[in-house]
Amino acid sequence: MQKTFLIWGAVYGALAVVLGAFAAHALKRIADEATVNVFHTGVEYQFYHAFALLAVGILFGSFPSAWMIRSGWCFVIGTILFSGSLYALTALKINGGSIGVAGVLTPVGGLFFIAGWVCLVLGLLRK
Known part of the structure; x- marks a missing residue:
């Protein structure tokens, strides 16, 4: 299982670099500053949790538990x-679409982040 999270972390890290470069170069030309900031927040949190996944993958070797798997x-x-x-x-705003369900998913994703960190703490405490 630890290899799975290492792979996810590496893929998320690589994608965050690509998306960050896109935002810095191309997105700034087609979107206003507020929209670019929203996109940047997505990239930033993707980076944070790419590193978190790498940590879970590494820590699983010393702290193997269901809590660590849940965290990942x-x-x-x-x-x-x-x-x-x-x-x-960001894509909807650029294309003039309505926010729809996308706006509801952001806080749900945030709850998963919180749950992941809580599960990580529990996984570390279980040994």
């Missing part, structure tokens, strides 16, 4: 929901 999956899902919804909101 909460970070994976939280990143998809939180950062993904912010990317979707």
Whole structure:
């Protein structure tokens, strides 16, 4: 299981670099500053949780438990929901669409992040 989270963390990290470069170069030309800031928040939290997934993958070797596995999956899902919804909101705003369900997913993703950190603490305390 630890390899799974290491892979997710590495993929999320690589994608965050690509998306950050896109925001710095191309997005600034087609979106206003507030929209770019929303996108940047998605990239920032994706980076944070890429590192969190790498940590879970490494820590699992010393602290193997269901709590660590739950932590990793909460970070994976939280990143998809939180950062993904912010990317979707950015695309909708640029194209003049309505926010729709994307706006609801952001706080749900945030709850998954919180749950992931709580599960990580519990996983560390279980040994």
